[in-house]
Amino acid sequence: MVTRESYLAKLRQLKDQNVIKVITGIRRCGKSTLLEAFKNELISSGISTQNIIHLNFEERENLHLTADWTVLYDEIMKSVKSEKMYYVFLDEVQMVNDFEKLINSLFVKRNIDIYVTGSNAYLLSSELATLLTGRYIAINVHPYSFKEYTLAFNEEHNIDRLFRQYMNSSSFPEAVTLFKRDLGLANEYLRYVYETVVIKDIVQRYKLRNIHNLHRIIGFVFDSVGSYISPTNIAAELNRNSQKNISHNTVIKYLDYLVQSYVLYPAQRYDIKGKELLTTNEKYYVIDLGLRNITATNKYDTDMGHKLENVVYFELLRRGGKVYAGKNNDKEIDFVVQKPNNLIEYYQVAFTLNDEKTYKRELSSFKNINDNYPKYLLTLDFDNVNIEGIQKMNIIDWLLEA
DSSP states (O other), X not given: OOOOHHHHHHHHHHTTSSSEEEXXXXXXXXXXXXXXXXXXXXXXXTOOGGGEEEEETTSGGGGGGSSOHHHHHHHHHTTOOSSSOEEEEEETGGGSTTHHHHHHHHHTOTTEEEEEEEOSGGGOHHHHHXXXXXXXXXXXXXXXXXXXXXXXXXXXXXXXXXXXXXXXXOOSHHHHHHHTTOHHHHHHHHHHHHHHIIIIIIIIHHTOSOHHHHHHHHHHHHHTTXXXXXXXXXXXXXXXXXXXXXXXXXXXXXXXXXHHTTSEEEEEEEETTTTEEEEEEEEEEESOHHHHHHHSSOOTTOOHHHHHHHHHHHHHHHTSSEEEEEEETTEEEEEEEEOTTSOEEEEEEOSOOOSHHHHHHHHHTTTTOOSOOOEEEEESOSOOEEETTEEEEEHHHHHHOO
């Protein structure tokens, strides 16, 4: 089993702190496994199992506790028998009716440390501030990073081949396990994840009647990863060869549903010179390239530039900060990262700079940026060099660095 060290480190930092720990993310990205691993760490550190209350509400034996939060609250409090700290793990808490009342009621107890997971649109980051009157910190879990992926394939010593595999298959933990046995099984599993997220987390939640339009929008956006798109041009493209029109308002709603369900992540445009966010056009990135590969029209080992961009985007999110798509006069910067300490980093991503035209284009994007913040040019070339203050790095080296 791959240890999700970066997420465990965050949980260790937050242990016994007076905040609700909310672990969110798309279905099957490893939230429950992470919770189990942290629970085992607590036990290994000497905390008694009697002081750990762990309930998974997808398990049949706990379904009777989901109808009335007060019944569940009383059941939990029966186990709290002393002033010692108790650790309460509520897995898939959105299954509980009025779960926010349960969490808030437990939070006021000084000797209860709360950890909750939720995978779908019932536990959105946009709703947490309203639902949870106490303080909380959301930890958004993704499928495997490339560094974690290499741990799952530690028998593979050709790192370049492994990276190519990473971009063309899935990084969902269970899909990786199945991939090692049979590619067909992994793809079947991915289709199950896709249908579950689309049907359960979007169609049922928002009571959508036209599922076909949702699939069309997903297909279009998946094919357009890393490109600037807007609801208006999505609607125009989809209506071009269709008798049934989709309005741009419908596209706006469906894109929001996909973002709220953790399928898509947006990167707003940021004007570097004007230091402001722009309201026109955004880029979207898909949580797992395996999902894109089984639904989009492109085939294996194609469109590698945009796939590289997708990988870099999620790695930047993991490393902390807000990630934007940059505009520098008439040039585009792939990513502008605003770090928690308010420092800025600039990133360009390219497959290779062996072509002179590409070399000049990528470097020119950094020109006329009148500050001294770090500038990175990430490629699959093997040389790591500094070019006029711009740090060129091999993407694989960058992904695997500490």
